[in-house]
Amino acid sequence: MGISVPYLGHGVGLRRQHYSAILDEGRRADWFEVISENFMIRGGRPLSVLERVRSERPIVLHGVSLSLGATDPLNVTYLAELGALARRFEPAWVSDHLCWGSYDLRYAHDLLPLPYTEEALDHVVARVCAVQDALGRRILVENVSSYVAFAHSTMPEWEFLAAVARRADCGILLDVNNVFVSAVNHGFDAYEYLAGIPLDRVGQIHLAGHTDNGTHLLDTHDHPVRAEVWDLYRAAVRRFGRVSTLVEWDERIPPFADVLAEAERARAAEAEVLADACARTA
Amino acid sequence: MRAPALRELQAGFWRSLHSGAPDAALVAAILPSATLTPAERVSIYQSMYVWRLHEVLGEDYPKTAEALGDGFESVVRRYLERHPSEHPSLRHLGRHLPAFLARDAATSERPWLAELARLELARTNAFDAPDAVPLRATDLHTIAPEAWASVRFVPIAAVEVVRSAWPVHEVWADPTATPSPRDTLVRVWRQEFRVFHAAIDALEASALERLVARAPFAAICDAVVEHVPPENAASSAGALLARWIEDGLLAAFES
Numbered sequence: 001m002g003i004s005v006p007y008l009g010h011g012v013g014l015r016r017q018h019y020s021a022i023l024d025e026g027r028r029a030d031w032f033e034v035i036s037e038n039f040m041i042r043g044g045r046p047l048s049v050l051e052r053v054r055s056e057r058p059i060v061l062h063g064v065s066l067s068l069g070a071t072d073p074l075n076v077t078y079l080a081e082l083g084a085l086a087r088r089f090e091p092a093w094v095s096d097h098l099c100w101g102s103y104d105l106r107y108a109h110d111l112l113p114l115p116y117t118e119e120a121l122d123h124v125v126a127r128v129c130a131v132q133d134a135l136g137r138r139i140l141v142e143n144v145s146s147y148v149a150f151a152h153s154t155m156p157e158w159e160f161l162a163a164v165a166r167r168a169d170c171g172i173l174l175d176v177n178n179v180f181v182s183a184v185n186h187g188f189d190a191y192e193y194l195a196g197i198p199l200d201r202v203g204q205i206h207l208a209g210h211t212d213n214g215t216h217l218l219d220t221h222d223h224p225v226r227a228e229v230w231d232l233y234r235a236a237v238r239r240f241g242r243v244s245t246l247v248e249w250d251e252r253i254p255p256f257a258d259v260l261a262e263a264e265r266a267r268a269a270e271a272e273v274l275a276d277a278c279a280r281t282a
Numbered sequence: 283m284r285a286p287a288l289r290e291l292q293a294g295f296w297r298s299l300h301s302g303a304p305d306a307a308l309v310a311a312i313l314p315s316a317t318l319t320p321a322e323r324v325s326i327y328q329s330m331y332v333w334r335l336h337e338v339l340g341e342d343y344p345k346t347a348e349a350l351g352d353g354f355e356s357v358v359r360r361y362l363e364r365h366p367s368e369h370p371s372l373r374h375l376g377r378h379l380p381a382f383l384a385r386d387a388a389t390s391e392r393p394w395l396a397e398l399a400r401l402e403l404a405r406t407n408a409f410d411a412p413d414a415v416p417l418r419a420t421d422l423h424t425i426a427p428e429a430w431a432s433v434r435f436v437p438i439a440a441v442e443v444v445r446s447a448w449p450v451h452e453v454w455a456d457p458t459a460t461p462s463p464r465d466t467l468v469r470v471w472r473q474e475f476r477v478f479h480a481a482i483d484a485l486e487a488s489a490l491e492r493l494v495a496r497a498p499f500a501a502i503c504d505a506v507v508e509h510v511p512p513e514n515a516a517s518s519a520g521a522l523l524a525r526w527i528e529d530g531l532l533a534a535f536e537s
Contacts, residue, residue: 037370037371037372037373038371038373040370040371040373041373041410042410042411042412042439043410043411043412043413043414043439043440044409044410044411044413044440044472044475045409045475046410047410047413048413048475065370065371067370069288070292071288071289071292075370078370100292102370103292103293103295103296104293104296105368106296106300106366106367106368107366107367107368107369107370108296108299108331108367109331109334109335109338109367109372109375110299110327110330110331110334112292112295112327114288115285115288115291115311117285117288119287119288120288123288147323147326147327148312148313148320148323148324148326148327149312149313149315150291150311150312150313151285151311151312151313152285152286152311185315186315187315187316214317215315215317215318215322216315216317216318216323216326218326
């Protein structure tokens with residue numbers, strides 16, 4: 001059946017460092033992605049800013065603490081807060097990560113990797129279904145960058161992600177930078193990864209910068225998007241067509257205009273690929 | 283070798299993050315990369331865990347971090363060992379830091395730093411406390427003269443009194459200062475979206491605590507009488523109310 005979400009164009013993450021550029025200078029992206037947990041608060045400026053932004057642009061809620069792969073019970077209080085946030089701000093969709101981040105009711109605040117096994121697959125599928133039931137909507141699940149691979153994994157990550165999407169009937173937030181980072185760290189082919197993702201499940205694409213630490217790549221979100229990742233993005237557009245795309249920039253955050261410029265680069269890359277595809281079919 | 287069950291694997295991973303020492307069973311379950319051993323790969327997560335949470339606590343407690351200087355990182359490590367995050371939101375990560383610092387060796391010779399952290403926590407609490415539309419002076423005109431004694435004012439949620447044995451507001455202004463002990467009362471509040479704090483006198487603190495407890499205005503006046511001569515009580519109570527209105531501390535009143 002696939003996932004059906006609106007095409008929003010090219011967005012950026014809503015970050016507090018840019019509040020005044022957005023509110024006072026009137027600068028806007030096509031849409032904004034907000035970190036859900038940052039707005040699970042009772043009042044104050046962030047919620048007021050989000051109200052204002054939402055009145056003018058679509059937003060999506062992107063969580064980091066759903067802990068879909070954790071073996072603790074789902075945090076029902078968190079889910080209720082996420083549901084309330086979604087009812088209040090009516091995001092175009094809600095997303096979180098294919099990972100775990102909590103154990104024994106303690107939170108690591110990191111996107112920790114899963115082994116790609118049948119056990120983990122059954123577990124994650126059941127959790128995604130439970131979350132979607134609780135929220136009353138389908139969610140998008142994002143692939144993470146990883147730095148370890150487990151010896152007992154029985155399938156590649158892309159096969160695991162595709163199976164989660166198919167069996168839980170959820171969408172995929174395809175982080176192209178994360179595909180690239182993990183491909184280098186684990187020695188797989190990033191283009192084979194893309195080829196393994198079903199055509200009808202990708203609702204959003206993430207782009208970001210990473211850091212080359214020599215022995216491994218680190219997903220730092222503190223640089224412009226690297227050339228190899230732009231190439232992979234073009235391949236993703238060729239495969240999946242027009243998909244809402246967002247540039248993440250979370251460390252060493254530059255002026256809003258620079259982040260917007262990166263989103264414009266994504267728009268240009270998408271247009272170039274789609275024009276080329278049209279020319280070939282004409 | 284037997285493949286670890288998912289929960290077992292996560293237990294080992296969590297132990298590695300929390301203790302800083304790679305769990306042997308976890309390491310055995312990880313493949314080497316072309317450039318890194320399994321233990322080195324785990325250490326990437328261990329470093330990121332401390333680095334990320336250190337950054338968050340530094341943002342929540344900038345003045346305390348400045349005062350502790352290089353010692354802040356070891357405080358963070360000990361704090362995370364004692365108080366790993368219990369909440370999905372990082373907003374709550376540092377909520378135990380003032381109490382932790384009060385018992386930690388890093389502040390044994392600078393006991394005011396735990397109080398400084400308490401002031402910073404109060405500021406954080408005010409930052410995202412529920413919104414309120416403050417009363418204006420003209421709103422009070424609807425209170426009948428005979429109703430004033432029993433009227434109960436409702437304070438905004440974003441106001442708190444911090445009581446300290448140190449001039450903690452002065453330490454906030456200069457975290458490297460070495461203060462002399464002095465009983466100090468600091469009012470922390472949010473007006474619009476800006477958080478303020480200011481030292482207040484015992485009269486205002488006593489009255490403000492009664493306001494927060496939703497005592498009737500007569501009880502607030504009683505608090506004033508405890509600090510000023512009776513002939514000045516009415517004008518002092520009026521001045522106090524005017525200041526609270528000006529600072530946006532009152533959200534409503536109930537007759």
